[in-house]
Amino acid sequence: xxxxxxxxxxxxxxxxxxxxxxxxxxxxxxxxxxxxxxxxxxxxxxxxxxxxxxxxxxxxxxxxxxxxxxxxxxxxxxxxxxxxxxxxxxxxxxxxxxxxxxxxxxxxxxxxxxxxxxxxxxxxxxxxxxxxxxxxxxxxxxxxxxxxxxxxxxxxxxxxxxxxxxxxxxxxxxxxxxxxxxxxxxxxxxxxxxxxxxxxxxxxxxxxxxxxxxxxxxxxxxxxxxxxxxxxxxxxxxxxxxxxxxxxxxxxxxxxxxxxxxxxxxxxxxxxxxxxxxxxxxxxxxxxxxxxxxxxxxxxxxxxxxxxxxxxxxxxxxxxxxxxxxxxxxxxxxxxxxxxxxxxxxxxxxxxxxxxxxxxxxxxxxxxxxxxxxxxxxxxxxxxxxxxxxxxxxxxxxx
Numbered sequence: 001x002x003x004x005x006x007x008x009x010x011x012x013x014x015x016x017x018x019x020x021x022x023x024x025x026x027x028x029x030x031x032x033x034x035x036x037x038x039x040x041x042x043x044x045x046x047x048x049x050x051x052x053x054x055x056x057x058x059x060x061x062x063x064x065x066x067x068x069x070x071x072x073x074x075x076x077x078x079x080x081x082x083x084x085x086x087x088x089x090x091x092x093x094x095x096x097x098x099x100x101x102x103x104x105x106x107x108x109x110x111x112x113x114x115x116x117x118x119x120x121x122x123x124x125x126x127x128x129x130x131x132x133x134x135x136x137x138x139x140x141x142x143x144x145x146x147x148x149x150x151x152x153x154x155x156x157x158x159x160x161x162x163x164x165x166x167x168x169x170x171x172x173x174x175x176x177x178x179x180x181x182x183x184x185x186x187x188x189x190x191x192x193x194x195x196x197x198x199x200x201x202x203x204x205x206x207x208x209x210x211x212x213x214x215x216x217x218x219x220x221x222x223x224x225x226x227x228x229x230x231x232x233x234x235x236x237x238x239x240x241x242x243x244x245x246x247x248x249x250x251x252x253x254x255x256x257x258x259x260x261x262x263x264x265x266x267x268x269x270x271x272x273x274x275x276x277x278x279x280x281x282x283x284x285x286x287x288x289x290x291x292x293x294x295x296x297x298x299x300x301x302x303x304x305x306x307x308x309x310x311x312x313x314x315x316x317x318x319x320x321x322x323x324x325x326x327x328x329x330x331x332x333x334x335x336x337x338x339x340x341x342x343x344x345x346x347x348x349x350x351x352x353x354x355x356x357x358x359x360x361x362x363x364x365x366x367x368x369x370x371x372x373x374x375x376x377x378x379x380x381x382x383x384x385x386x387x388x389x390x391x392x393x394x395x396x397x398x399x
Contacts, residue, residue, distance in 0.1 A: 013132040017190055018141045021085075024183035025125050026148040028089055031096050031176035032061070032119065033149070034156025038169035045170050046105040053105070057112055058233070059354040064116025066347030069123045073340015081128040081336060082192040088125075089184035091118025093177050100174025111173075121180070122149065123343035126326075130335025132193035136274055138330060142323035143270050150259040157252070214338075216387070217325050218345040220281060223380040224318045225349030226356075227288050227373040231295070231311070233357045234366040241366060242299050250301075254308055258291075261312025262319060269320045277328075280321035282384050287314030289377035292370045314377075 035042075039054040048054075076084035095118055099111035122145065129141045160169055167175065232255075239251045273280035291311030298304045330338055353373070360368030 013191065013193060017132070018129065018144065020186065020190060021125050021129060022141075022144045022148045024089070024187050025121055025145060026152050028092055028121050028180040028183045029149060029152035030156045030159070030179050031173055032092065032115065032121075033152045034160040035169055035173060035176070037157050038160060038164070041164075041168070042108075042170040043105070045168065046102065046108050048105055055233070055354070055358050057109065059351050060109065060112040061116035061119065062347045062354075063351045064113050065120055066116075066344045066351065068117045069120050069343035069347065070337070070340045072120050073123060073127055073336040073338070073343070074334075076124065076127050076336030076340070077334040080192055081124070081131045082187070082190065084336070085121075085124040085128045085187060086184050088119055088121040089180045089187065091115075092121060092180040093184070094118060096173045096177035096180065100171055100177060102170075120340075120343065123339045126339040126342075127336040128193060130327075130330045130339055134331060135327060139274060139324040139327035140267070140270060142326060143266050143320050146319045146323065147263055147266055150262045154256045154259050154263075213325075214329055217322075217329050218342065220325070220380070220384075221322060221342055222345045222349040222352075223376055224281075224285070224288075224322060225346050226353045227285070227292070227377040227380070228311075228315055228318070228353075229350045230353035230357045230369045230373040230376075231292055233354065234361045234369055237361075238295065238366040238370075239304065242304065243301055254304055257305065257308040258312035258315045261309060262316045265313075265316050266320055269316050270324070273317070273321055274324050277321040277324035278384070278388065280317050281325070282381055284314045284317030284321060285377045285381045285384070287311070287317065289374045289381065290314075292374035292377065295370045296367045 036058050039057055040051040043051040043054055043057070072084055072088070092115065095111050095115035098114060099108055102108040102111055125145060126142060129145070130138060133141055160172060163172055163175075235255055236251045239246050239254055243250070269280070287310055291307050291309075291314055294303070294307035294310060298307050326339070326342060353369075356372055357369035360372055
Protein backbone atom coordinates (compact mmCIF):
# COMPACT_ATOMS: atom_id res chain seq x y z
CA UNK A 1 0.00 0.00 0.00
CA UNK A 2 1.48 3.33 -1.02
CA UNK A 3 1.93 6.30 1.27
CA UNK A 4 -0.53 8.31 -0.84
CA UNK A 5 -3.23 5.69 -0.36
CA UNK A 6 -2.63 5.73 3.39
CA UNK A 7 -3.27 9.45 3.43
CA UNK A 8 -6.62 9.24 1.69
CA UNK A 9 -9.75 9.69 3.83
CA UNK A 10 -11.51 6.49 4.70
CA UNK A 11 -14.67 5.60 2.83
CA UNK A 12 -17.75 7.76 3.31
CA UNK A 13 -15.94 10.66 4.93
CA UNK A 14 -15.18 13.88 3.09
CA UNK A 15 -14.48 17.61 3.52
CA UNK A 16 -18.11 18.43 4.29
CA UNK A 17 -17.94 16.16 7.35
CA UNK A 18 -14.75 17.85 8.55
CA UNK A 19 -16.31 21.30 8.11
CA UNK A 20 -19.44 20.16 9.95
CA UNK A 21 -17.39 18.97 12.94
CA UNK A 22 -15.33 22.19 12.98
CA UNK A 23 -18.45 24.34 12.68
CA UNK A 24 -20.20 22.53 15.52
CA UNK A 25 -17.12 22.88 17.69
CA UNK A 26 -17.07 26.63 16.99
CA UNK A 27 -20.75 26.92 17.94
CA UNK A 28 -20.38 24.84 21.10
CA UNK A 29 -17.31 26.81 22.21
CA UNK A 30 -19.13 30.13 22.43
CA UNK A 31 -20.13 29.93 26.08
CA UNK A 32 -16.99 28.05 27.16
CA UNK A 33 -14.70 30.73 25.69
CA UNK A 34 -16.89 33.83 25.65
CA UNK A 35 -18.26 33.92 29.20
CA UNK A 36 -15.24 33.30 31.51
CA UNK A 37 -13.80 36.80 30.85
CA UNK A 38 -17.01 38.13 32.45
CA UNK A 39 -16.65 36.20 35.73
CA UNK A 40 -15.88 39.46 37.52
CA UNK A 41 -19.40 40.59 36.59
CA UNK A 42 -21.08 37.24 37.25
CA UNK A 43 -19.74 36.46 40.72
CA UNK A 44 -21.11 39.57 42.52
CA UNK A 45 -24.61 38.38 41.55
CA UNK A 46 -23.88 35.12 43.39
CA UNK A 47 -22.59 36.65 46.63
CA UNK A 48 -18.88 37.09 45.84
CA UNK A 49 -19.05 40.88 45.85
CA UNK A 50 -15.36 41.48 45.10
CA UNK A 51 -15.12 38.57 42.61
CA UNK A 52 -12.11 37.25 44.51
CA UNK A 53 -12.81 33.73 43.22
CA UNK A 54 -12.68 34.78 39.57
CA UNK A 55 -9.07 33.70 38.97
CA UNK A 56 -9.58 30.26 40.47
CA UNK A 57 -12.94 29.62 38.82
CA UNK A 58 -11.47 30.63 35.44
CA UNK A 59 -9.42 27.40 35.42
CA UNK A 60 -11.88 25.06 37.15
CA UNK A 61 -13.43 23.71 33.90
CA UNK A 62 -9.96 23.33 32.40
CA UNK A 63 -8.62 21.43 35.41
CA UNK A 64 -11.52 18.97 35.56
CA UNK A 65 -11.49 18.67 31.78
CA UNK A 66 -7.86 17.55 31.98
CA UNK A 67 -8.78 14.85 34.50
CA UNK A 68 -11.64 13.52 32.41
CA UNK A 69 -10.14 13.69 28.91
CA UNK A 70 -8.09 10.44 28.96
CA UNK A 71 -11.05 8.44 30.29
CA UNK A 72 -13.48 9.80 27.68
CA UNK A 73 -10.89 9.09 24.98
CA UNK A 74 -10.55 5.44 25.98
CA UNK A 75 -14.33 5.07 26.17
CA UNK A 76 -14.60 6.51 22.66
CA UNK A 77 -12.21 3.84 21.34
CA UNK A 78 -14.31 1.17 23.03
CA UNK A 79 -17.87 2.32 22.40
CA UNK A 80 -17.55 4.52 19.31
CA UNK A 81 -16.37 8.06 18.60
CA UNK A 82 -19.71 9.49 17.52
CA UNK A 83 -21.59 8.57 20.73
CA UNK A 84 -18.84 10.12 22.86
CA UNK A 85 -18.80 13.23 20.66
CA UNK A 86 -22.55 13.62 21.18
CA UNK A 87 -22.01 12.98 24.89
CA UNK A 88 -19.58 15.91 25.06
CA UNK A 89 -22.02 18.33 23.40
CA UNK A 90 -24.94 17.24 25.57
CA UNK A 91 -22.71 17.42 28.65
CA UNK A 92 -21.96 21.07 27.89
CA UNK A 93 -25.67 21.72 27.42
CA UNK A 94 -26.46 20.38 30.90
CA UNK A 95 -23.56 22.26 32.52
CA UNK A 96 -24.44 25.59 30.87
CA UNK A 97 -28.09 25.28 31.85
CA UNK A 98 -27.11 24.65 35.46
CA UNK A 99 -24.68 27.58 35.44
CA UNK A 100 -27.29 29.91 33.91
CA UNK A 101 -29.92 29.07 36.50
CA UNK A 102 -27.58 28.84 39.49
CA UNK A 103 -28.69 31.03 42.39
CA UNK A 104 -25.70 30.46 44.66
CA UNK A 105 -21.94 30.39 44.33
CA UNK A 106 -21.82 26.70 45.27
CA UNK A 107 -24.23 25.72 42.51
CA UNK A 108 -22.32 27.81 39.98
CA UNK A 109 -19.03 26.16 40.96
CA UNK A 110 -20.68 22.75 40.61
CA UNK A 111 -21.79 23.72 37.10
CA UNK A 112 -18.22 24.68 36.16
CA UNK A 113 -16.96 21.36 37.50
CA UNK A 114 -19.57 19.54 35.42
CA UNK A 115 -18.56 21.61 32.40
CA UNK A 116 -15.03 20.27 32.74
CA UNK A 117 -15.98 16.67 33.44
CA UNK A 118 -18.83 16.32 30.95
CA UNK A 119 -17.38 18.54 28.21
CA UNK A 120 -14.15 17.75 26.43
CA UNK A 121 -15.54 18.62 23.00
CA UNK A 122 -12.11 19.39 21.49
CA UNK A 123 -10.66 15.98 22.33
CA UNK A 124 -13.91 14.29 21.26
CA UNK A 125 -13.90 16.09 17.91
CA UNK A 126 -10.24 15.27 17.30
CA UNK A 127 -10.78 11.63 18.23
CA UNK A 128 -13.69 11.46 15.81
CA UNK A 129 -11.62 12.99 13.01
CA UNK A 130 -8.63 10.78 13.88
CA UNK A 131 -10.73 7.67 13.32
CA UNK A 132 -11.70 8.82 9.83
CA UNK A 133 -8.59 10.60 8.49
CA UNK A 134 -4.86 10.11 8.31
CA UNK A 135 -1.67 11.93 7.41
CA UNK A 136 -2.04 15.27 5.68
CA UNK A 137 -5.84 15.06 5.67
CA UNK A 138 -5.87 14.63 9.45
CA UNK A 139 -3.29 17.36 10.14
CA UNK A 140 -5.27 19.80 7.97
CA UNK A 141 -8.45 18.87 9.84
CA UNK A 142 -6.72 19.42 13.20
CA UNK A 143 -5.44 22.78 11.93
CA UNK A 144 -9.02 23.69 11.03
CA UNK A 145 -10.17 22.68 14.53
CA UNK A 146 -7.63 25.02 16.10
CA UNK A 147 -8.96 27.70 13.75
CA UNK A 148 -12.47 27.12 15.12
CA UNK A 149 -11.15 27.64 18.65
CA UNK A 150 -9.31 30.83 17.65
CA UNK A 151 -12.41 32.18 15.89
CA UNK A 152 -14.57 31.50 18.93
CA UNK A 153 -11.98 33.11 21.18
CA UNK A 154 -12.14 36.28 19.05
CA UNK A 155 -15.86 36.46 18.33
CA UNK A 156 -17.52 35.08 21.46
CA UNK A 157 -16.45 37.78 23.98
CA UNK A 158 -17.64 40.45 21.56
CA UNK A 159 -21.04 38.81 21.20
CA UNK A 160 -21.39 38.24 24.94
CA UNK A 161 -20.46 41.84 25.63
CA UNK A 162 -23.02 43.07 23.11
CA UNK A 163 -25.78 40.90 24.62
CA UNK A 164 -24.98 41.98 28.18
CA UNK A 165 -26.88 45.24 27.78
CA UNK A 166 -30.17 43.32 27.90
CA UNK A 167 -29.19 39.95 29.42
CA UNK A 168 -26.56 39.54 32.14
CA UNK A 169 -23.58 37.29 31.33
CA UNK A 170 -24.71 35.00 34.16
CA UNK A 171 -28.06 34.30 32.48
CA UNK A 172 -26.42 34.05 29.08
CA UNK A 173 -25.06 30.67 30.15
CA UNK A 174 -28.62 29.33 29.95
CA UNK A 175 -29.26 31.00 26.60
CA UNK A 176 -26.00 29.80 25.07
CA UNK A 177 -26.73 26.24 26.23
CA UNK A 178 -28.86 26.07 23.08
CA UNK A 179 -25.69 26.16 20.98
CA UNK A 180 -24.10 22.83 22.06
CA UNK A 181 -27.59 21.31 21.95
CA UNK A 182 -27.96 22.45 18.33
CA UNK A 183 -24.45 21.13 17.60
CA UNK A 184 -25.42 17.73 19.00
CA UNK A 185 -28.49 17.59 16.76
CA UNK A 186 -26.39 18.44 13.71
CA UNK A 187 -23.65 15.95 14.61
CA UNK A 188 -26.24 13.19 15.02
CA UNK A 189 -26.56 13.16 11.24
CA UNK A 190 -22.85 12.39 10.72
CA UNK A 191 -21.65 8.81 10.19
CA UNK A 192 -19.68 6.78 12.70
CA UNK A 193 -16.15 6.65 11.22
CA UNK A 194 -15.21 3.08 10.36
CA UNK A 195 -11.52 2.16 10.40
CA UNK A 196 -10.44 -0.43 7.86
CA UNK A 197 -8.69 -3.11 9.88
CA UNK A 198 -6.27 -4.20 7.15
CA UNK A 199 -5.15 -0.64 6.64
CA UNK A 200 -4.63 -0.08 10.34
CA UNK A 201 -2.64 -3.28 10.69
CA UNK A 202 -0.25 -2.36 7.91
CA UNK A 203 0.22 1.16 9.24
CA UNK A 204 0.88 -0.15 12.72
CA UNK A 205 3.59 -2.48 11.44
CA UNK A 206 5.40 0.14 9.37
CA UNK A 207 4.96 3.54 10.96
CA UNK A 208 3.73 3.21 14.55
CA UNK A 209 5.49 5.94 16.52
CA UNK A 210 7.82 4.84 19.27
CA UNK A 211 6.90 5.93 22.82
CA UNK A 212 9.62 8.61 22.67
CA UNK A 213 7.68 10.37 19.90
CA UNK A 214 4.57 10.47 22.07
CA UNK A 215 6.49 11.73 25.08
CA UNK A 216 7.97 14.46 22.92
CA UNK A 217 4.52 15.41 21.58
CA UNK A 218 3.01 15.61 25.07
CA UNK A 219 5.94 17.69 26.37
CA UNK A 220 5.77 20.10 23.44
CA UNK A 221 2.00 20.44 23.86
CA UNK A 222 2.31 21.23 27.56
CA UNK A 223 5.14 23.73 27.06
CA UNK A 224 3.46 25.48 24.13
CA UNK A 225 0.10 25.87 25.86
CA UNK A 226 1.82 27.07 29.04
CA UNK A 227 3.98 29.66 27.27
CA UNK A 228 1.08 31.10 25.24
CA UNK A 229 -1.84 30.91 27.69
CA UNK A 230 0.17 32.53 30.50
CA UNK A 231 -0.05 35.80 28.55
CA UNK A 232 -3.87 35.83 28.44
CA UNK A 233 -5.13 36.78 31.95
CA UNK A 234 -3.29 40.05 32.54
CA UNK A 235 -2.79 41.41 29.03
CA UNK A 236 -5.59 43.97 29.44
CA UNK A 237 -3.93 45.29 32.60
CA UNK A 238 -0.63 45.60 30.74
CA UNK A 239 -2.25 47.50 27.87
CA UNK A 240 -3.89 49.93 30.29
CA UNK A 241 -0.55 50.44 32.04
CA UNK A 242 1.38 51.09 28.81
CA UNK A 243 -1.33 53.08 26.98
CA UNK A 244 -3.25 55.12 29.56
CA UNK A 245 -6.81 55.75 28.47
CA UNK A 246 -6.87 52.83 26.03
CA UNK A 247 -10.45 51.89 25.20
CA UNK A 248 -11.80 48.39 25.86
CA UNK A 249 -12.17 47.98 22.10
CA UNK A 250 -8.47 48.68 21.52
CA UNK A 251 -7.51 46.27 24.30
CA UNK A 252 -9.74 43.63 22.76
CA UNK A 253 -8.19 44.09 19.33
CA UNK A 254 -4.68 43.76 20.76
CA UNK A 255 -5.75 40.61 22.60
CA UNK A 256 -7.19 39.16 19.40
CA UNK A 257 -4.27 39.95 17.06
CA UNK A 258 -2.32 36.67 17.51
CA UNK A 259 -5.50 34.64 17.02
CA UNK A 260 -6.35 36.62 13.89
CA UNK A 261 -2.87 35.79 12.57
CA UNK A 262 -3.70 32.12 12.96
CA UNK A 263 -7.01 32.46 11.14
CA UNK A 264 -5.29 34.18 8.22
CA UNK A 265 -2.10 32.13 7.91
CA UNK A 266 -2.78 28.65 9.31
CA UNK A 267 -3.38 26.80 6.05
CA UNK A 268 -0.44 28.36 4.13
CA UNK A 269 1.80 27.54 7.11
CA UNK A 270 0.49 23.96 7.07
CA UNK A 271 1.46 23.63 3.40
CA UNK A 272 4.93 25.05 4.07
CA UNK A 273 5.77 22.97 7.17
CA UNK A 274 3.80 19.72 6.85
CA UNK A 275 7.02 17.88 5.89
CA UNK A 276 9.22 19.57 8.51
CA UNK A 277 7.07 20.09 11.61
CA UNK A 278 9.94 19.99 14.11
CA UNK A 279 11.67 22.87 12.38
CA UNK A 280 8.36 24.75 12.41
CA UNK A 281 7.70 24.13 16.09
CA UNK A 282 11.22 25.29 16.98
CA UNK A 283 10.78 28.53 15.02
CA UNK A 284 7.36 28.91 16.60
CA UNK A 285 8.76 28.71 20.15
CA UNK A 286 11.47 31.24 19.22
CA UNK A 287 8.83 33.69 17.95
CA UNK A 288 6.71 33.12 21.07
CA UNK A 289 9.73 33.87 23.27
CA UNK A 290 10.60 37.04 21.33
CA UNK A 291 6.97 38.20 21.25
CA UNK A 292 6.39 37.64 24.97
CA UNK A 293 9.69 39.18 26.04
CA UNK A 294 9.03 42.14 23.74
CA UNK A 295 5.93 43.05 25.75
CA UNK A 296 8.15 44.08 28.65
CA UNK A 297 9.75 46.80 26.50
CA UNK A 298 6.72 47.80 24.41
CA UNK A 299 5.58 51.24 25.53
CA UNK A 300 3.51 52.46 22.56
CA UNK A 301 0.66 51.25 20.40
CA UNK A 302 2.98 50.56 17.45
CA UNK A 303 5.40 48.42 19.48
CA UNK A 304 2.55 46.53 21.16
CA UNK A 305 1.07 45.73 17.75
CA UNK A 306 4.49 44.56 16.59
CA UNK A 307 5.12 42.18 19.49
CA UNK A 308 1.54 40.86 19.30
CA UNK A 309 2.08 40.05 15.62
CA UNK A 310 5.36 38.27 16.39
CA UNK A 311 3.52 36.28 19.04
CA UNK A 312 0.86 35.52 16.43
CA UNK A 313 3.50 34.10 14.06
CA UNK A 314 4.74 31.85 16.87
CA UNK A 315 1.21 30.83 17.82
CA UNK A 316 0.41 29.89 14.22
CA UNK A 317 3.61 27.92 13.64
CA UNK A 318 3.28 26.11 16.96
CA UNK A 319 -0.34 25.06 16.66
CA UNK A 320 -0.04 23.99 13.03
CA UNK A 321 3.12 21.96 13.56
CA UNK A 322 1.72 20.35 16.70
CA UNK A 323 -1.24 19.24 14.56
CA UNK A 324 1.14 17.67 12.05
CA UNK A 325 3.06 15.87 14.80
CA UNK A 326 -0.20 14.65 16.35
CA UNK A 327 -1.38 13.31 12.99
CA UNK A 328 1.92 11.45 12.59
CA UNK A 329 1.58 9.90 16.05
CA UNK A 330 -2.04 8.91 15.34
CA UNK A 331 -1.05 6.45 12.60
CA UNK A 332 -1.84 2.94 13.79
CA UNK A 333 -3.06 4.12 17.19
CA UNK A 334 -6.47 4.36 18.80
CA UNK A 335 -7.37 8.02 18.22
CA UNK A 336 -9.61 8.43 21.25
CA UNK A 337 -6.89 7.48 23.71
CA UNK A 338 -4.24 9.51 21.90
CA UNK A 339 -6.23 12.74 21.66
CA UNK A 340 -7.66 12.29 25.15
CA UNK A 341 -4.13 12.09 26.56
CA UNK A 342 -3.02 15.01 24.40
CA UNK A 343 -5.92 17.06 25.74
CA UNK A 344 -4.85 16.20 29.29
CA UNK A 345 -1.40 17.70 28.72
CA UNK A 346 -2.88 20.70 26.92
CA UNK A 347 -5.27 21.51 29.75
CA UNK A 348 -2.60 20.79 32.35
CA UNK A 349 -0.42 23.39 30.63
CA UNK A 350 -3.29 25.89 30.70
CA UNK A 351 -3.95 25.31 34.41
CA UNK A 352 -0.26 25.63 35.26
CA UNK A 353 -0.12 28.83 33.20
CA UNK A 354 -3.09 30.30 35.04
CA UNK A 355 -1.57 29.56 38.43
CA UNK A 356 1.84 30.91 37.40
CA UNK A 357 0.28 34.04 35.89
CA UNK A 358 -1.68 34.77 39.07
CA UNK A 359 1.33 34.23 41.33
CA UNK A 360 3.77 36.17 39.15
CA UNK A 361 1.45 39.09 38.53
CA UNK A 362 0.56 39.45 42.21
CA UNK A 363 4.22 39.66 43.18
CA UNK A 364 5.93 41.37 40.24
CA UNK A 365 3.21 42.97 38.10
CA UNK A 366 1.60 42.17 34.73
CA UNK A 367 4.91 41.72 32.86
CA UNK A 368 6.00 38.78 35.03
CA UNK A 369 3.74 36.18 33.36
CA UNK A 370 5.00 37.26 29.94
CA UNK A 371 8.65 36.88 30.93
CA UNK A 372 7.90 33.51 32.52
CA UNK A 373 6.30 32.32 29.29
CA UNK A 374 9.28 33.58 27.29
CA UNK A 375 11.67 31.68 29.56
CA UNK A 376 9.70 28.43 29.18
CA UNK A 377 9.62 28.87 25.40
CA UNK A 378 13.41 29.40 25.25
CA UNK A 379 14.08 26.38 27.48
CA UNK A 380 11.90 24.29 25.17
CA UNK A 381 13.82 25.53 22.11
CA UNK A 382 17.12 24.53 23.71
CA UNK A 383 15.76 21.12 24.74
CA UNK A 384 14.34 20.50 21.25
CA UNK A 385 17.58 21.42 19.50
CA UNK A 386 19.62 19.32 21.95
CA UNK A 387 17.34 16.33 21.44
CA UNK A 388 17.61 16.69 17.68
CA UNK A 389 21.41 16.84 17.85
CA UNK A 390 21.59 13.81 20.14
CA UNK A 391 19.29 11.82 17.86
CA UNK A 392 21.34 12.76 14.79
CA UNK A 393 24.58 11.89 16.59
CA UNK A 394 23.27 8.49 17.68
CA UNK A 395 22.24 7.68 14.12
CA UNK A 396 25.62 8.65 12.64
CA UNK A 397 27.88 7.28 15.37
CA UNK A 398 29.65 4.06 14.21
CA UNK A 399 28.70 0.94 16.11
